[in-house]
Amino acid sequence: MSHDSRTTRTALRICPLCEATCGLTLTIEGTRVTGARGDRDDVFSRGFICPKGASFGGLDADPDRLRTPLVRKDGVLRKASWGEAFDAIAAALPPLTEQHGQQAVGVVLGNPNVHTMAGALYPPALLSALRTRALFTASTLDQMPKHVSSGLLFGDPNAIPVPDLDRTDHLLLLGANPLESNGSLCTAPDFPGKLKALRKRGATLTVVDPRRTRTARLADRHVAIRPGADALLLAALTHVLFEEKLTDPGTLAGHLEGLDDVAEAVREFTPEAVAEACDVDAVTIRTIARELAAAPTAAVYGRIGSCTVEHGTLASWLVDVLNILTGNLDRPGGALFPLSATARAPRTAAPGKGFTLGRWASRVSGHPEAKGELPIAALAEEIETPGEGRIRALIVLAANPVLSAPDGDRLDRALSGLDFMISVDPYLNETSRHAHVVLPPPPPSQSAHFDFAFNALAVRNQVRYTRPAVPLADGLLGESEILARLVLAVSGMHGADPSAVDAMIIDRVLAKTVADPHSPVHGRTPAELAAALTGGTGPERRLDLMLRLGPYGEGFGADPEGLTLDRLLAHPHGIDLGLLRPRVPEVLATRSGRIELLPAPIAADLPRLRTALATERGADSLVLVGRRHLRSNNSWMHNVAALRGGSNVCTLQMHPEDAARLGLADGAFATVTADGGALTAPVEITESVRTGVVSLPHGWGHDRPGTRMSVAAAAPGVNVNQLLDGTLLDRLSGTAVLNGIPVAVAPSH
Numbered sequence: 001m002s003h004d005s006r007t008t009r010t011a012l013r014i015c016p017l018c019e020a021t022c023g024l025t026l027t028i029e030g031t032r033v034t035g036a037r038g039d040r041d042d043v044f045s046r047g048f049i050c051p052k053g054a055s056f057g058g059l060d061a062d063p064d065r066l067r068t069p070l071v072r073k074d075g076v077l078r079k080a081s082w083g084e085a086f087d088a089i090a091a092a093l094p095p096l097t098e099q100h101g102q103q104a105v106g107v108v109l110g111n112p113n114v115h116t117m118a119g120a121l122y123p124p125a126l127l128s129a130l131r132t133r134a135l136f137t138a139s140t141l142d143q144m145p146k147h148v149s150s151g152l153l154f155g156d157p158n159a160i161p162v163p164d165l166d167r168t169d170h171l172l173l174l175g176a177n178p179l180e181s182n183g184s185l186c187t188a189p190d191f192p193g194k195l196k197a198l199r200k201r202g203a204t205l206t207v208v209d210p211r212r213t214r215t216a217r218l219a220d221r222h223v224a225i226r227p228g229a230d231a232l233l234l235a236a237l238t239h240v241l242f243e244e245k246l247t248d249p250g251t252l253a254g255h256l257e258g259l260d261d262v263a264e265a266v267r268e269f270t271p272e273a274v275a276e277a278c279d280v281d282a283v284t285i286r287t288i289a290r291e292l293a294a295a296p297t298a299a300v301y302g303r304i305g306s307c308t309v310e311h312g313t314l315a316s317w318l319v320d321v322l323n324i325l326t327g328n329l330d331r332p333g334g335a336l337f338p339l340s341a342t343a344r345a346p347r348t349a350a351p352g353k354g355f356t357l358g359r360w361a362s363r364v365s366g367h368p369e370a371k372g373e374l375p376i377a378a379l380a381e382e383i384e385t386p387g388e389g390r391i392r393a394l395i396v397l398a399a400n401p402v403l404s405a406p407d408g409d410r411l412d413r414a415l416s417g418l419d420f421m422i423s424v425d426p427y428l429n430e431t432s433r434h435a436h437v438v439l440p441p442p443p444p445s446q447s448a449h450f451d452f453a454f455n456a457l458a459v460r461n462q463v464r465y466t467r468p469a470v471p472l473a474d475g476l477l478g479e480s481e482i483l484a485r486l487v488l489a490v491s492g493m494h495g496a497d498p499s500a501v502d503a504m505i506i507d508r509v510l511a512k513t514v515a516d517p518h519s520p521v522h523g524r525t526p527a528e529l530a531a532a533l534t535g536g537t538g539p540e541r542r543l544d545l546m547l548r549l550g551p552y553g554e555g556f557g558a559d560p561e562g563l564t565l566d567r568l569l570a571h572p573h574g575i576d577l578g579l580l581r582p583r584v585p586e587v588l589a590t591r592s593g594r595i596e597l598l599p600a601p602i603a604a605d606l607p608r609l610r611t612a613l614a615t616e617r618g619a620d621s622l623v624l625v626g627r628r629h630l631r632s633n634n635s636w637m638h639n640v641a642a643l644r645g646g647s648n649v650c651t652l653q654m655h656p657e658d659a660a661r662l663g664l665a666d667g668a669f670a671t672v673t674a675d676g677g678a679l680t681a682p683v684e685i686t687e688s689v690r691t692g693v694v695s696l697p698h699g700w701g702h703d704r705p706g707t708r709m710s711v712a713a714a715a716p717g718v719n720v721n722q723l724l725d726g727t728l729l730d731r732l733s734g735t736a737v738l739n740g741i742p743v744a745v746a747p748s749h
């Protein structure tokens with residue numbers, strides 16, 4: 001193949017920039033991506049594309065991307081070869097754990113790990129090589145409450161039901177703005193189009209959000225709730241279902257435990273009791289409950305605004321309780337569990353191990369672990385506080401917690417005091433600037449793509465895979481190879497062939513599978529099965545293995561029509577695996593084998609919600625919420641010139657009445673103060689936020705020295721998370737409270 005700069009061709013690439021996972025057709029001149037459009041033949045996205053996907057080429061070719069590793073010498077980060085970079089790691093880390101113990105090495109996993117193959121395939125091996133419990137991820141800034149509620153209800157923290165957008169008659173959406181975010185924990189290319197189609201077919205859309213978002217404007221009803229009050233609203237809806245005898249779990253009835261206990265638990269949360277705290281009148285609450293119960297099918301769906309709040313786990317739990325009580329969980333048109341092609345093949349229903357919280361706790365504040373993770377809001381104190389088990393080294397994969405987590409200034413100082421830090425990141429940014437070694441992955445066009453995470457959250461079962469659209473440039477390493485080498489370097493096998501990591505994992509999986517009497521390959525030999533795997537790379541062979549052993553797989557001959565990597569490669573636009581289907585009881589892994597409606601940790605957290613009923617707030621008090629902009633993505637897409645400007649700016653949105661009371665004009669600068677600090681931002685007066693609420697987007701504050709993101713630094717914005725001190729958490733999940741934060745706002749002089 002020639003890569004002459006005059007040849008123009010197209011190649012398919014699944015978009016890694018948000019959860020919608022659209023199929024893109026890239027135009028490539030030589031080795032440069034010069035265009036991107038939606039792939040009309042993609043079995044799932046059918047040609048949809050958004051402005052971010054359309055800017056794929058700009059992002060891919062960003063001149064600020066690192067093209068060589070960086071290694072710190074004499075305090076300064078300098079360009080280095082891959083050999084030097086891994087030598088530095090192998091020289092530093094093993095001695096450090098020998099001296100200070102395994103807990104002295106922390107790991108931070110950021111959001112893009114769910115958008116890359118490498119991020120899915122290697123962190124488990126890295127963690128098991130390190131044997132550390134100091135794991136912090138973006139989940140505790142995001143969806144950990146949902147994992148905890150699913151773990152407790154269904155026994156599996158990854159069993160997350162998704163709303164059946166294409167078939168539902170009624171959608172109650174809380175704290176999500178898919179018209180800007182393109183959806184989350186609900187993978188649906190063209191989410192906006194699906195909501196419009198929903199309205200068009202006569203289904204009802206209710207949006208609960210303190211802001212009148214683009215999504216809210218599309219709805220039949222917009223409920224401008226007071227931030228942080230969703231759990232109260234949902235508890236009152238549940239109360240009404242019981243009070244008015246509207247519960248009807250349908251076919252789920254035989255799979256439930258604790259129905260009466262839930263009725264008792266929500267008894268005092270009457271619409272009248274919660275109305276003031278939610279700022280939603282009791283009549284509206286009763287109407288919503290009755291409509292939910294009366295709809296032929298309905299789905300309740302909550303996201304960021306219902307998770308990153310003080311009662312995030314309770315709200316996440318109540319979302320599913322409502323789906324269950326109305327008979328909508330696990331039925332078409334309701335909320336269903338997807339079945340992805342790389343999931344474990346369904347077992348026959350049987351009691352499982354259940355889900356346990358708090359098996360260990362963080363060293364300094366004693367925060368309980370959830371899903372093996374500690375709150376990222378507690379990372380700085382774990383680095384700063386002396387004593388045994390203090391974190392002295394940190395491996396940061398695709399994360400920028402200096403901007404994305406609470407109190408970045410404190411974390412910034414803490415990171416600068418580490419003995420050793422590694423960042424796997426394409427940018428020298430607010431976090432990676434502290435690293436001793438920076439390992440840059442290649443641009444996305446040069447990576448293969450498979451959505452291990454999002455296929456399990458998709459509104460339709462389907463499977464797609466794209467190989468690199470452009471060959472790996474000279475001098476770069478694929479991210480899978482980077483992470484495999486990292487695993488070797490930290491486990492005393494520095495210099496071994498990175499394919500050894502994949503081979504080892506394949507062997508381990510096969511050994512376990514052939515020993516399982518329920519497996520189609522029971523009794524066969526791992527070596528024989530491993531030899532049958534196809535694929536040009538270690539990650540491809542692992543994908544082939546998962547596909548073959550998965551629920552649609554050919555099972556190494558058990559089902560000759562089933563899925564393999566080769567079959568998938570023969571379908572470049574993907575394979576449709578059909579509509580979501582009911583999966584209870586096969587998904588359940590609780591100890592009882594049933595859905596445990598009122599798990600003990602939830603029951604123990606409810607008194608905290610009761611105290612929220614009585615919270616006093618001054619007439620002029622203000623709380624802060626976040627927002628997302630269509631042409632942005634957390635902290636790292638502000639460096640793409642084509643995506644800057646328009647609504648994608650860091651302003652403090654405020655209702656005209658609040659602005660008038662405070663004497664603030666549009667464009668004037670305001671100082672915002674909260675427990676964690678203060679910042680100054682330009683005011684944008686808009687009726688899209690309700691009174692008593694101000695809004696700032698996150699991921700801004702690109703004004704620190706030592707970074708290399710020139711476009712972002714030219715209009716840096718402010719870091720909203722500087723307003724937080726990291727102490728405010730949803731206790732059950734360790735998730736930082738990022739919405740509904742009390743603030744004071746004053747004109748800035």
Ligand SMILES: Nc1nc2c(c(=O)[nH]1)N[C@H]1C(S)=C(S)[C@@H](COP(=O)(O)OP(=O)(O)OC[C@H]3O[C@@H](n4cnc5c(=O)[nH]c(N)nc54)[C@H](O)[C@@H]3O)O[C@H]1N2
Nearest residue numbers: 110111112141142398399400401404424626634635636698
């Ligand atoms: N106030 C407030 N704070 C928030 C939120 C909020 O709503 N409000 N949202 C939270 C949420 S939902 C999340 S998920 C977190 C995100 O928190 P993080 O994951 O810490 O933040 P990102 O900005 O996504 O940063 C991702 C990092 O990965 C790098 N990167 C990009 N692509 C790749 C790649 O292919 N490989 C590698 N190795 N690195 C890559 C980027 O350069 C960047 O440094 O932020 C949270 N913070």
Ligand SMILES: Nc1nc2c(c(=O)[nH]1)N[C@H]1C(S)=C(S)[C@@H](COP(=O)(O)OP(=O)(O)OC[C@H]3O[C@@H](n4cnc5c(=O)[nH]c(N)nc54)[C@H](O)[C@@H]3O)O[C@H]1N2
Nearest residue numbers: 175176177181184227228303304305629630632633634739
């Ligand atoms: N364009 C863009 N797309 C993205 C991202 C991005 O940064 N930009 N980030 C990606 C990531 S990592 C994630 S996790 C997803 C998130 O996807 P979404 O959950 O859709 O995220 P948001 O757009 O932040 O929507 C959250 C909404 O909750 C509202 N809200 C705040 N507080 C409350 C409250 O107390 N109650 C209620 N009911 N609502 C409240 C906010 O006003 C906001 O409109 O988006 C992903 N997609």
Ligand code: SF4
Nearest residue numbers: 015018021022050053
């Ligand atoms: S909606 Fe998401 S996945 Fe689709 S093109 Fe836009 S950024 Fe990419």
Ligand SMILES: [Mo]
Nearest residue numbers: 111138141142
């Ligand atoms: Mo997220």
